[in-house]
Amino acid sequence: MLGVQSLGPLAPRCVSEPVAGPRSAALPAGPPPPVQVLPDATERLEREAWVVLLSVSGLGPVSFGALLAAFGSARAVLRAATGPSGPMVLLEALAEAAGEADECRNRARFHSCPIDSGAVASSVQNDGSSRHRPAIGTDLATRICQAAVTGGKVLDEVRALGLTVVTLEEPSYPHRLRHVELPPPLLFVRGSVAALGAKNAVAVVGTRRPTDKGRLIAGWIGSAIARSGAMVVSGLAVGIDGAAHAAVVAEGGRTVAVLGGGHARLFPRAHERLAEGIVETGGAMVSELAPETSPTRGTFPRRNRLISGLSDATIVVEAGRRSGALITAGWALEQGRECFLVPGAFDSPASAGCHAFLRSFPDQAHIVSGIPELIEDLGLGGSEAGTDATVAEGIAGGSRRTGSPAASAPHAEQAAVLASLGPVERAIAEELARGSATADQLAVRTSQPAAAVLSALTLLELKGLTASAYGRYSPSGSLGRWPGPDRA
């Protein structure tokens, strides 16, 4: 609830007034007041009208913009919608205001992957003008009229969940997102709104079915970016997204999760605890959809343009041939952002999409060739981690391949952690830092008896240095960081 108050409260029981206002109000009631100079109370009502309108499923930025242009303000739209022949009024106004061709083209771009947007756009042009027009018409208009009557429910949900609403017209709207094509008019934020506008932001995305190595690399990249002081954006999905978020939370860094559905329909449910962690460490969960919107097949590609739009650069860790992460990468290029892909072995199905993308965009897409190199390429090398690293350099000594300070700091910390362990635990921890393994594999590789390996694993797990799943042990905590080129 704090968030709601800090950014203009959604005071209770306000919406009913304009919505249930004069029933016979003419549609555009006189010249609409300019939105920028509204006094406080009107501004609040207008903001609430935005929330009600944009909670209508099927009403995206394009149609919303058209309605706003036709009626002057969201309140006027709602007022017209509650009138006796609401749907017809809306339909007529839309038909006049929205340039039909623009509408079709924009909608096609909006819902499709930019990689093959050419194909989609041309297919829409063939039959698009006849196919899209009626869909916007009656159905949507009826839904808007229903929402205008029951609008208070959405606002109650927003309040109950403690969400902050940020509109495109407010200065707190994330500046990176403002500059993309068709920015979402409204963001529902849980957590810190300031996190969205962090100085540096990098998206880390990838497949929901990663290999162990991919998961490990996502964690390395996430924690390295967090240590450099930048914010990590991802999609809270299982797999790469979750590994990246979790690594940042473990570092105490800020990370932003862009949801594919509404806040009340958090998906996947398995990440509820991770979501709590994201908010607790000063990050945020963002959605452009109303709280009760269920995530569907169509909402995720749409969500992806927010992930890339909120970031300066997008990193794809692993992506299969048809992975949604490639859509995010495509959006990043489309939005003029940097795009990096982690190359894998060329016979690895989990990296096939990365390779295909790199091949398709040889000039724009970059390769991630190492953690220090990535931090350098992102231009994050010289931030606050610098002092930390010079100390670390002094302690650990030894030769470093690159002097990127943000990436070399973990070496010293990892060395200190390893030094604090007993001999058996240390041998196993060193082995684990190279990647996940089963207890049997660890026993063979370290030539230790199975009993000793098992008890050492319990100790490492108690110290938070490893986590087990299905009998495989993977590094976590400071072991989960990039161990350096000589040891990986």
Place this chain on the structure above:
Amino acid sequence: MRRPQPGRGLWVGTAVARPGSQSPGARLCSRDLQACACGHAGEGDGRCRCQPGVVARYAGRISGPLRDRIDLWVHMPRLDPAMYVNSAAPEGSAVVAARIAASRRRQVCRNGRPNSGLSGRALRAACALGPVEQAHAIRLAELEGWSARGIERLLRVARTAADLASCDVVDGSHLDEAERFRSPSCWRAGFQAAS
């Protein structure tokens, strides 16, 4: 989900309970489970095609109370073919069997019966945990959120681990070793981390 090994075990997955197949005195329960419907979950090679929710539901079929009653959780991932082909001559089954027999002899000499037959009180006496070990056992139990039954099973497995190592006292390393077998977290946490 496959049928459990017959004998001293529980039958799960059959519609009708079969009292005859449960031996009342048996303390060893064995189950044979796949990690998920396709069997590839948690192998870390991206081969599992199950939706995350499906994996969770599959794991969730083993209820908490039933999990609590299973003594040993042994995960058997797909064996890396290279490891099988290249590894040095493994320990022969006869050698292992002899070690187990020796351990059982120790148990019977000490208490007149194997560890699986000890009552709770006799088990605690046989373990004779020192204050440090007690604190450690409490920490492990709290970490895993075990019931009293779970803690008792930890002690039983730890006592056996100590017997296999020919130790008279149960120390921290035996508790740690037992914890690996007692922890269904490989199962419970699994579908979060590895799905």
